[in-house]
Amino acid sequence: MVTRRFGGRRVVVTGAARGIGARIAERFAAEGADVVVLDLLRDPGAAHAAAIGARFVEADLTDVASARAAMTEAIETLGGIDVLVNNAGILRFGSVMETTPEQWDEVLAVNSRSMLLTTQVAAQAMIEAGDGGAIVNLASMAGKAGGAGQVAYAASKSAVIALTRVTALELGEHRIRANALCPGYVLTEMGAATRTQEQVDLWSSYSPLGRLGTPDDVAGLALFLASDDGAYLTGQAVNVTGGMIMH
Template identity: 55%
Template sequence: MTTPRTRLHGAKAIVTGGVGGIGAAIVRRLLEEGADVIVLDLHTDAAATRAASIGAAYLPVDLADPAQTRSVVQAAIEALGGVDLLVNAAGVFRALALLDINDAEWDRVLNINARATLTTMQAVAPSMMAQDHGRIVNLASMAAKSGGAMEAHYAASKSAVVALTRAAAIEWGPRGVTVNAICPGYVLTEMGAGTRTEEQIAQWTQRSPLGRLGEPDDVAGLVAYLATDGGYITGQALNVTGGMVMH
């Protein structure tokens, strides 16, 4: 029998946005279970330090630049000697009223959250299909299903992630590649902490039948399952919302 610490032994994984919050929890979980992981994130000294502290290799990338993204993903595949798992955990969020969303703000959110997801999937798919096996997990959001005031462009970007996931699952499934999205509820990470007051946090907590907010490890556990035992699951947008959303 395999153990949770060995079931990903030798698996080659690429994780975007893996230096903080949910992404870092995913990277830690994959490493604990034996995977070789390369993190793709923005070029900062802090990102390099955090990746090293987790124990992952790190390649800097600006995911808003499609050409650079393709090049860096290819470099990661070459460094790993292949790719078995891609996790798209990178994302940006800013609370903004619908009437205040200008072209630049729309493009920033859609380019990082949606277009970069398409670009990285396109970059790994040929390698995965060549070996007739691969797992892709895209982080969407509860907002993809419920929408929400002050986050229209974010919700739109995450809805696009769900649509991309379903299309890829249909097209690449015959070649052994599963593609799924995870829709986290409110998880208090660095990105979210600065956008909610204590009163808002209490309100969100009350919305969950479990009476608590999500934790990064709640999402990381599902990623690990999809990467291993979830081989007959594809094209899904799976909620990790503590019951805040049930569809």
Template identity: 55%
Template sequence: MSQRVIVTGGSGGIGAAIVRRFLDDGARVAVLDRRAPAESTASVFVAVDLSDPLDTRRAVGEAVETLGGVDVLVNCAGIFQHAALLDISVDDWDRVLDINARATLVTMQAVAPVMLEARAGAIVNIASMAAKHGGGGEGHYAASKAAVVALTRAGAQEWGCHGVTVNAVCPGYVLTEMGADTRSEADVAAWSAKSPLGRLGIPEDVAGVTHFLASSAGGYLTGQAINVTGGMIMH
């Protein structure tokens, strides 16, 4: 039986690569995003405002109903803002934390009853290297991704006895449209030099690890925050 997968933020960037990886494996994939995928790659598309908890629960419920259940949840939706600590407003903080952290909690809560009843399931939350490395110039983003790692560990501890695994992936520098307006060619060269592999990540790097964690091969991993950073972070 093919996996039934929900991917938030699956319309572009890393999320789209994750969707393609699952589809290549024969999964049925529901994409939850504010805009439809550019390509007709998703099995199901559900428009959602992840800053609205009620709409988020509605969208997850619709996806589960359409798929006939859910085996995998991948939380990939996220927003980024570059700002010094002294310049982060309360509105900035709320916007980043609402999408990156609170929506992760809400989607986990929405799928958990289905997975717990089935006594099986895998949740993979896309965090960030910033959750471990710190957040100079992006404190609210780093805080939101550290919260994602904490939620991951809490879910792993509470739901493991029901056969549900919960893991996080912490990508490093991956060139996508998010953050494109804040980086230069010099930035890209400097970031590449931080990796022992001498390159930045591509969305497929993250997609491969995500797929592994949701597969039977990754079934004995839970509560982990796995770095996909080309060696920039090694703990």
């Protein structure tokens, strides 16, 4: 039996057309939340929103004006906001010596700067409403452990962790909580074309549980952090790595 922890709650999930974000949005909707799927991918985003009983708002999170306008539209569509899940992200490979300034800027614009923009808009609405709220940011294991060949990605996810901690410190007085999730290897569409079965087997061996993560592993914790059960958690960067990272 599905619980209804989020009945009447208004939730925005970015990057929710597919992958982890899609499952997070689906789980919120199943537990009674009124959800907006915010994504650049118009057709899959609109289709997923329709399938789960949510609404869709298109956004280019690399563009400052678009990110702010889309977030404003999403909140107006919901009539307010109680939960923001910043999930949108991209993965680009490149070493320290190879990565160009343009590649660096692209990754940080999507993975880090967009979260600042959406948080600013959402937090302002939460403060004006006076009811508090919860922000959940998707970071990564790479934000704590680095990742050879992923310098921009790892840096962007470290920035997410830092942004989350400062958000928690500054907005706690308004009863707004902010936490980050640090998933390990999770099998989604992102990066699917670049991995082999041998790589999957190797990565699985890094976990004491002997497997990789699933979108549900991440979604379950995201919902917990946004729920009343997580009411005394803020400023945390919680690992969802199957024990690959334990700090």
